[in-house]
Amino acid sequence: MSRIMTDTLGTKAFSRRDLLKGGALVVGFSLAGLPSARAQMGGPPDPKLIDSWIAVHPDNTATIIFGKCELGQGNTTGMLQIAGEELDLDIGQLAAVRLDTHVTPDQGATTSSSSIERGGPQLRAAAAEARQALLRLAAARLNAPVAQLSVASGVVSVNGDSKRSVKYGDLLGDKPFDVTLTGSAPRKPVSQYKLVGTRVARLDLPDKVSAKYTNMQHVRVPDMLHGRVVRPRGQGAYGTGAKPLDIDESSIKHIAGARLVRKGDFVGVVAPREWDAVKAARDLKVAWQTNSSLPRNAKLHATMRAAKTTDTLVVDDGDLAKGFAAAAHVASASYQLPYQAHLPFGPNCALADVGPDGALVMSSTQDVYNSRRMLADVLGLPPEKVRVQYYEGSGTFGHSCYEDAAQAAAVMSQAVGKPVRVQFMRWDEHGWDNFGPAHVAEVRAAIDASAKIVAYEYQGWQHGWHVIETSQELALGTPPQERTSGSNSIIVNRMSTGAMYAIPNRRVVSHAVPMVGLLKGSPLRSPMDMHYSFASEQVIDELAYAAGIDPLDFRRRNIAGERWLGVLDAAAAAAGWTPRVAAAALSDAEVVTGRGIGIGTHHVSFGAAVAEIEVNKVTGTIVAKKLYGALDAGLTVNPALVENQITGMMVQATSRILKEEVTFSDTNVTSLDWVSYPILRFAEHPDVIPVVVQRLDEPSTGAGEEVMGSTGAAIANAFFDATGVRLRQYPMTPQRVRAALAAGKT
Numbered sequence: 001m002s003r004i005m006t007d008t009l010g011t012k013a014f015s016r017r018d019l020l021k022g023g024a025l026v027v028g029f030s031l032a033g034l035p036s037a038r039a040q041m042g043g044p045p046d047p048k049l050i051d052s053w054i055a056v057h058p059d060n061t062a063t064i065i066f067g068k069c070e071l072g073q074g075n076t077t078g079m080l081q082i083a084g085e086e087l088d089l090d091i092g093q094l095a096a097v098r099l100d101t102h103v104t105p106d107q108g109a110t111t112s113s114s115s116i117e118r119g120g121p122q123l124r125a126a127a128a129e130a131r132q133a134l135l136r137l138a139a140a141r142l143n144a145p146v147a148q149l150s151v152a153s154g155v156v157s158v159n160g161d162s163k164r165s166v167k168y169g170d171l172l173g174d175k176p177f178d179v180t181l182t183g184s185a186p187r188k189p190v191s192q193y194k195l196v197g198t199r200v201a202r203l204d205l206p207d208k209v210s211a212k213y214t215n216m217q218h219v220r221v222p223d224m225l226h227g228r229v230v231r232p233r234g235q236g237a238y239g240t241g242a243k244p245l246d247i248d249e250s251s252i253k254h255i256a257g258a259r260l261v262r263k264g265d266f267v268g269v270v271a272p273r274e275w276d277a278v279k280a281a282r283d284l285k286v287a288w289q290t291n292s293s294l295p296r297n298a299k300l301h302a303t304m305r306a307a308k309t310t311d312t313l314v315v316d317d318g319d320l321a322k323g324f325a326a327a328a329h330v331a332s333a334s335y336q337l338p339y340q341a342h343l344p345f346g347p348n349c350a351l352a353d354v355g356p357d358g359a360l361v362m363s364s365t366q367d368v369y370n371s372r373r374m375l376a377d378v379l380g381l382p383p384e385k386v387r388v389q390y391y392e393g394s395g396t397f398g399h400s401c402y403e404d405a406a407q408a409a410a411v412m413s414q415a416v417g418k419p420v421r422v423q424f425m426r427w428d429e430h431g432w433d434n435f436g437p438a439h440v441a442e443v444r445a446a447i448d449a450s451a452k453i454v455a456y457e458y459q460g461w462q463h464g465w466h467v468i469e470t471s472q473e474l475a476l477g478t479p480p481q482e483r484t485s486g487s488n489s490i491i492v493n494r495m496s497t498g499a500m501y502a503i504p505n506r507r508v509v510s511h512a513v514p515m516v517g518l519l520k521g522s523p524l525r526s527p528m529d530m531h532y533s534f535a536s537e538q539v540i541d542e543l544a545y546a547a548g549i550d551p552l553d554f555r556r557r558n559i560a561g562e563r564w565l566g567v568l569d570a571a572a573a574a575a576g577w578t579p580r581v582a583a584a585a586l587s588d589a590e591v592v593t594g595r596g597i598g599i600g601t602h603h604v605s606f607g608a609a610v611a612e613i614e615v616n617k618v619t620g621t622i623v624a625k626k627l628y629g630a631l632d633a634g635l636t637v638n639p640a641l642v643e644n645q646i647t648g649m650m651v652q653a654t655s656r657i658l659k660e661e662v663t664f665s666d667t668n669v670t671s672l673d674w675v676s677y678p679i680l681r682f683a684e685h686p687d688v689i690p691v692v693v694q695r696l697d698e699p700s701t702g703a704g705e706e707v708m709g710s711t712g713a714a715i716a717n718a719f720f721d722a723t724g725v726r727l728r729q730y731p732m733t734p735q736r737v738r739a740a741l742a743a744g745k746t
Contacts, residue, residue, distance in 0.1 A: 049180060134168055241265055297663055342435075350402070355417075365402050436528070437521035462490070602706050622715070663676060
């Protein structure tokens, strides 16, 4: 059952279990140049074997093996808590390993807040089964029935007698379980939890704080070259690519060791020294084919609204016409929402070592197995001959350019026959990101005389997400492809468009706009939900205002269920909310204050937010002073981790709602740095008060995206409370604020 790996020289064999001893994973292996029989011995490990998930060592520690990566959200700590709980091991006895297609199981992408919700149950089942296997071994060793055994810190004893005890490490130490995972082992009841539900400190932080942590940007291997991609400064319309008409290779002859790499339309440079690679990318003279088909920012939303679309009826409950006909008041509005970017602080980086018979690629991918499949296509190799190892980057918040960088490194390494480290430049990352798609929303809703919502309609226009990375498109000439869901493109989220309210007549319609001709899109944290909530929750607030009811009280009257009410009340209580109608205390002062509330989600968790803001009516500047966020994610494995997530979500949502927008001309993206694409600075961030609504009797659900939408909506509603004016577009920049105030728009 062990899986053999070989070091970079191909001289020493290690079993998979050898690599896990002591909880550390030996990295830096390469399959390049190995005989094909050896190269085919890659993963994934068999998920039906306990040994694919857990290894017990002689020192009574255990290595826990799982397929969800650490992105800074602390999931490594949370996953170890889940395993440790079932195994009755302390957190200090546990370690995890780096994601690696030769070592870790395929648990899918670390996206959509899926680590604890989707990865946790698999790990819990494996740990429970492992505990049963260890108890059977202990029963034989101690000559006692399993029913009389108890475990504490990996020590099994008979009726708690320390003199009749044995350690896990003595039972199994570095030997395989040789047990099939059936999934039938009983899980520990929540009432007996000692580790899950506690505030264990994040295990990854000490090395990060002390600068000992190895990020992807730090990785080096012997004899490697440095690479840079060469592209136009800013992508054009999706589908037009980046076609070089002429390349003057002599333009980099003055740079020692610099070489041009070209495959199809893919253009890059390599050099032994990184600065020389940077200079070569700068100095290489390329004449690019230009295309003027982008609609520019000013015409974007009108272009989307007029496009021929593929339409999906997402929700169609009750009789919408009847509901509106019986209404005492109707609120409706159109909203225009921007493209926004992922943009990790450190541009994406990857390192590839490709030989004729295999490849090793190290990158910040969120899905090592899907990355392997894509790299295999680009390189023309069988997937089992491509090994991918994960190294954390500097934040990504969705599908940024990590796969693009990995494929670029692989293409260059294959071309030059040496390991190549590719680091994107800031203009590469800004200009060639997979942007969070823009959106057009038309929303209307109605209340009856008793302030009950009787009708709701949401019409949304957006395009979907790309399938093929830029490097593959350019290198292989692969036609542009848009990800689909069934026969339709990515559709409006039913959970974020009125589902939190008890509405008898509700319709949600999604209009899929073709992505070709616009900008390349991909999931950005809480994909599209900030757009939906910004529009939907403002219309809900308008109904409360029309009814003359406090916004919190109005939502309570119309809420759809105990868990939505729970987060709504938790956020309001944290903020010390006192009832009053919105915009009831308008002032002629230059600087005014306001408060707003919003609720929202991404998948199945429940989020709510309260925002307290200041608006300078002269400069148009909005400052988010305090934010209160509540999240119900079912059973919270580690409340401290979720509090950190809430804080991160609310700070990022503030940045996006106030500052962030991708700009572009008719030819290309123009927001290529932190000046043209500003983000919230440290000195501007709000004071965030996170609240975890613990539900021990509910399954664990996502906790990384579900307060984003409610935060943006709360800030928008707070702006109305402060000024009596509605903003239908974000980012809520000073220019837009001044224009709206001057027009007195509502």
